[in-house]
Amino acid sequence: xxxxxxxxxxxxxxxxxxxxxxxxxxxxxxxxxxxxxxxxxxxxxxxxxxxxxxxxxxxxxxxxxxxxxxxxxxxxxxxxxxxxxxxxxxxxxxxxxxxxxxxxxxxxxxxxxxxxxxxxxxxxxxxxxxxxxxxxxxxxxxxxxxxxxxxxxxxxxxxxxxxxxxxxxxxxxxxxxxxxxxxxxxxxxxxxxxxxxxxxxxxxxxxxxxxxxxxxxxxxxxxxxxxxxxxxxxxxxxxxxxxxxxxxxxxxxxxxxxxxxxxxxxxxxxxxxxxxxxxxxxxxxxxxxxxxxxxxxxxxxxxxxxxxxxxxxxxxxxxxxxxxxxxxxxxxxxxxxxxxxxxxxxxxxxxxxxxxxxxxxxxxxxxxxxxxxxxxxxxxxxxxxxxxxxxxxxxxxxxxxxxxxxxxxxxxxxxxxxxxxxxxxxxxxxxxxxxxxxxxxxxxxxxxxxxxxxxxxxxxxxxxxxxxxxxxxxxxxxxxxxxxxxxxxxxxxxxxxxxxxxxxxxxxxxxxxxxxxxxxxxxxxxxxxxxxxxxxxxxxxxxxxxxxxxxxxxxxxxxxxxxxxxxxxxxxxxxxxxxxxxxxxxxxxxxxxxxxxxxxxxxxxxxxxxxxxxxxxxxxxxxxxxxxxxxxxxxxxxxxxxxxxxxxxxxxxxxxxxxxxxxxxxxxxxxxxxxxxxxxxxxxxxxxxxxxxxxxxxxxxxxxxxxxxxxxxxxxxxxxxxxxxxxxxxxxxxxxxxxxxxxxxxxxxxxxxxxxxx
Amino acid sequence: xxxxxxxxxxxxxxxxxxxxxxxxxxxxxxxxxxxxxxxxxxxxxxxxxxxxxxxxxxxxxxxxxxxxxxxxxxxxxxxxxxxxxxxxxxxxxxxxxxxxxxxxxxxxxxxxxxxxxxxxxxxxxxxxxxxxxxxxxxxxxxxxxxxx
Numbered sequence: 088x089x090x091x092x093x094x095x096x097x098x099x100x101x102x103x104x105x106x107x108x109x110x111x112x113x114x115x116x117x118x119x120x121x122x123x124x125x126x127x128x129x130x131x132x133x134x135x136x137x138x139x140x141x142x143x144x145x146x147x148x149x150x151x152x153x154x155x156x157x158x159x160x161x162x163x164x165x166x167x168x169x170x171x172x173x174x175x176x177x178x179x180x181x182x183x184x185x186x187x188x189x190x191x192x193x194x195x196x197x198x199x200x201x202x203x204x205x206x207x208x209x210x211x212x213x214x215x216x217x218x219x220x221x222x223x224x225x226x227x228x229x230x231x232x233x234x235x236x237x238x239x240x241x242x243x244x245x246x247x248x249x250x251x252x253x254x255x256x257x258x259x260x261x262x263x264x265x266x267x268x269x270x271x272x273x274x275x276x277x278x279x280x281x282x283x284x285x286x287x288x289x290x291x292x293x294x295x296x297x298x299x300x301x302x303x304x305x306x307x308x309x310x311x312x313x314x315x316x317x318x319x320x321x322x323x324x325x326x327x328x329x330x331x332x333x334x335x336x337x338x339x340x341x342x343x344x345x346x347x348x349x350x351x352x353x354x355x356x357x358x359x360x361x362x363x364x365x366x367x368x369x370x371x372x373x374x375x376x377x378x379x380x381x382x383x384x385x386x387x388x389x390x391x392x393x394x395x396x397x398x399x400x401x402x403x404x405x406x407x408x409x410x411x412x413x414x415x416x417x418x419x420x421x422x423x424x425x426x427x428x429x430x431x432x433x434x435x436x437x438x439x440x441x442x443x444x445x446x447x448x449x450x451x452x453x454x455x456x457x458x459x460x461x462x463x464x465x466x467x468x469x470x471x472x473x474x475x476x477x478x479x480x481x482x483x484x485x486x487x488x489x490x491x492x493x494x495x496x497x498x499x500x501x502x503x504x505x506x507x508x509x510x511x512x513x514x515x516x517x518x519x520x521x522x523x524x525x526x527x528x529x530x531x532x533x534x535x536x537x538x539x540x541x542x543x544x545x546x547x548x549x550x551x552x553x554x555x556x557x558x559x560x561x562x563x564x565x566x567x568x569x570x571x572x573x574x575x576x577x578x579x580x581x582x583x584x585x586x587x588x589x590x591x592x593x594x595x596x597x598x599x600x601x602x603x604x605x606x607x608x609x610x611x612x613x614x615x616x617x618x619x620x621x622x623x624x625x626x627x628x629x630x631x632x633x634x635x636x637x638x639x640x641x642x643x644x645x646x647x648x649x650x651x652x653x654x655x656x657x658x659x660x661x662x663x664x665x666x667x668x669x670x671x672x673x674x675x676x677x678x679x680x681x682x683x684x685x686x687x688x689x690x691x692x693x694x695x696x697x698x699x700x701x702x703x704x705x706x707x708x709x710x711x712x713x714x715x716x717x718x719x720x721x722x723x724x725x726x727x728x729x730x731x732x733x734x735x736x737x738x739x740x741x742x743x744x745x746x747x748x749x750x751x752x753x754x755x756x757x758x759x760x761x762x763x764x765x766x767x768x769x770x771x772x773x774x775x776x777x778x779x780x781x782x783x784x785x786x787x788x789x790x791x792x793x794x795x796x797x798x799x800x801x802x803x804x805x806x807x808x809x810x811x812x813x814x815x816x817x818x819x820x821x822x823x824x825x826x827x828x829x830x831x832x833x834x835x836x837x838x839x840x841x842x843x844x845x
Numbered sequence: 846x847x848x849x850x851x852x853x854x855x856x857x858x859x860x861x862x863x864x865x866x867x868x869x870x871x872x873x874x875x876x877x878x879x880x881x882x883x884x885x886x887x888x889x890x891x892x893x894x895x896x897x898x899x900x901x902x903x904x905x906x907x908x909x910x911x912x913x914x915x916x917x918x919x920x921x922x923x924x925x926x927x928x929x930x931x932x933x934x935x936x937x938x939x940x941x942x943x944x945x946x947x948x949x950x951x952x953x954x955x956x957x958x959x960x961x962x963x964x965x966x967x968x969x970x971x972x973x974x975x976x977x978x979x980x981x982x983x984x985x986x987x988x989x990x991x992x993x
Contacts, residue, residue, distance in 0.1 A: 630943055638867075640968035
């Protein structure tokens with residue numbers, strides 16, 4: 088190019104500028120000649136055609152003035168100026184504007200033009216329009232990019248094998264599923280890079296090879312490839328030949344569709360179908376599938392059995408010919424439940440069924456038939472009837488007993504009350520279920536803690552309970568006493584789930600009990616006071632009495648000589664009376680001491696005891712020449728020995744005292760026993776007692792005879808009775824006047840200190 | 846026998862003046878009567894025995910006749926105090942009371958009474974018993990030497 092420039096320079100110098108004009112006129116490429124200040128001095132014809140400027144329009148103008156260089160490429164142009172300061176020529180590429188503003192991509196050759204002295208005369212620039220070339224290049228790049236993006240973004244693994252059947256390309260889906268780096272894949276055979284199951288791959292490769300040499304354009308196969316030991320995946324593989332424009336095979340595209348999930352789903356679907364068929368055919372419910380026109384499409388075995396038909400008989404028949412009462416499902420209704428359909432069997436028995444009908448819809452939601460399920464509820468109905476009867480019977484029984492029933496659901500915290508219970512508490516509402524608190528607040532405030540504590544205790548120990556407490560009416564504040572019985576019911580894990588029981592009105596009984604209790608307390612108190620009174624009175628009476636008696640005697644002994652007969656008599660009466668009164672006070676004291684100063688209840692041998700009594704009375708016995716007999720007596724009875732001694736002493740001495748003058752007294756002591764008590768008899772042959780005095784003789788200070796006839800204060804039998812009563816026994820007598828008397832008394836075998844005794 | 850030449854002195858603890866009179870009557874013919882001292886309750890009895898609160902100049906008795914039912918301080922309390930007192934415990938105490946209650950008797954002896962006598966209902970018997978007491982304690986029994 089340097090030579091060409093020199094030639095041009097020479098031409099210029101030789102004055103053969105005309106030849107240059109011709110060159111400028113016909114050169115097939117645009118040429119521009121700039122002066123040393125980069126102003127256009129020559130503009131070729133081709134430049135006119137390319138850039139559309141006429142030469143006379145641009146001569147003498149700078150590139151800026153004709154807005155020649157594309158703004159973004161201005162730097163490139165400056166670079167050319169700079170480079171040509173030090174060099175003779177340079178190449179450049181930039182975009183230029185045409186006169187009409189269109190852009191031209193140009194490749195430039197720029198040459199410095201100097202004279203012999205090295206003085207710069209100007210610059211010669213040659214240009215080639217490469218706009219079309221550039222545009223094609225960009226298009227290709229874009230197509231390549233488009234293909235690459237498409238290739239890598241499709242979720243289907245794809246490989247491209249070259250004519251040696253080695254991997255030329257693979258997309259990221261392929262690399263991802265086989266977990267392989269793209270570098271490793273390149274220029275390897277499939278068998279060389281896929282990890283396991285060589286047999287499968289060899290098979291695949293063989294197939295690909297066969298395919299490659301065959302006339303087929305593509306082939307497909309299913310294959311299972313193990314990615315690693317635990318991960319097998321099923322693929323649908325498709326290979327397609329790739330031909331170049333000369334129709335020569337250059338490679339093969341391979342697609343790997345992962346159908347593992349589809350295989351699993353289809354297996355599951357098969358199972359479901361099997362299961363459905365099993366259920367359908369073994370169901371204890373009768374199932375039938377009918378068309379929109381009620382024609383039977385399918386029916387299971389149970390359905391056939393219920394309606395006494397064979398499958399072949401009913402298939403295709405209208406269901407209405409079998410069950411005429413079947414209702415039509417309303418439009419827009421998905422399903423319908425029929426409580427009861429009855430069907431008369433051929434043997435005359437009646438079957439009761441319930442039925443559910445579903446509209447069957449196809450994929451697009453259009454009704455294409457009905458499912459119907461029939462259930463035989465004959466037995467259930469029968470059971471329910473029995474149950475209702477049983478319940479009614481039970482309720483009748485409970486109503487009869489006047490008790491209310493309740494049932495507390497622990498988990499739901501709900502209390503069911505029977506109608507009777509509701510009426511007892513004057514609850515008017517229709518509902519039979521109540522929450523806990525509404526009933527708890529009916530409990531008397533004084534009882535509520537006791538009730539809760541006791542129930543809680545029984546609850547934790549699973550014990551049945553019976554509680555007496557007050558509940559008020561639902562309507563007003565009238566409290567009544569109730570006996571509430573309950574039993575705790577637990578589930579299989581020993582968790583209490585229900586408490587159920589009864590409610591009994593015990594108000595009247597309770598009031599009576601309260602009254603009795605008050606009465607008893609009064610009785611005990613008055614009894615104690617009476618005993619205290621008797622003791623204190625008799626004790627304190629002794630002193631003044633002794634004064635009276637002593638000073639009367641002193642008076643009598645001192646002044647006897649100065650008293651006349653009548654005065655002596657009076658004094659004697661007074662003395663006699665005071666002594667008797669003293670005796671009575673003493674007796675009263677003994678009587679009251681039976682309860683205020685009791686002995687202990689201990690085992691006593693009655694034989695020894697009677698012997699002691701007899702020994703004590705031996706003087707009187709000797710005087711009366713009496714005979715006392717006793718057979719074998721109990722060797723051990725629980726009693727108060729001192730009092731028992733007193734008892735026998737009194738009875739035997741009475742027998743001796745009230746004996747007939749002319750008959751030798753005979754006294755027989757005998758014994759008998761039953762489960763509850765010992766019975767003693769003291770029989771004499773004395774004067775006897777008139778039966779009309781039966782009660783009187785056991786009362787204190789009651790006498791049947793004058794003191795002249797028989798001495799005594801009438802305290803003995805009263806004491807006897809009191810002793811017997813303390814031993815939870817009774818005393819009576821059988822007698823005939825002048826024949827004798829038998830005193831009979833009992834001693835309980837189970838003595839309790841009796842608070843009631845008086 | 847070892848007789849003390851001085852006449853024996855008796856402290857009669859008794860609130861009932863009737864009884865005091867009866868005992869006086871019973872002792873009428875004996876030389877003891879002049880030496881019979883009477884206090885009307887347990888508090889005075891202890892004052893008498895301890896010679897305090899106005900009883901500074903009384904003699905120490907040779908015998909105490911003690912009633913049980915008395916105001917302020919009863920016979921059991923007096924008995925207990927006397928028998929627990931080092932100076933007084935050797936003085937014989939005759940409990941003489943109207944009660945024939947076994948528990949009273951037992952309690953008295955448990956408190957170291959020297960004897961227990963129930964006042965008889967009959968006046969003559971009463972006189973008899975009082976004289977017997979006098980005879981027993983001052984003629985038969987040997988008492989420890991008195992400390993004055």
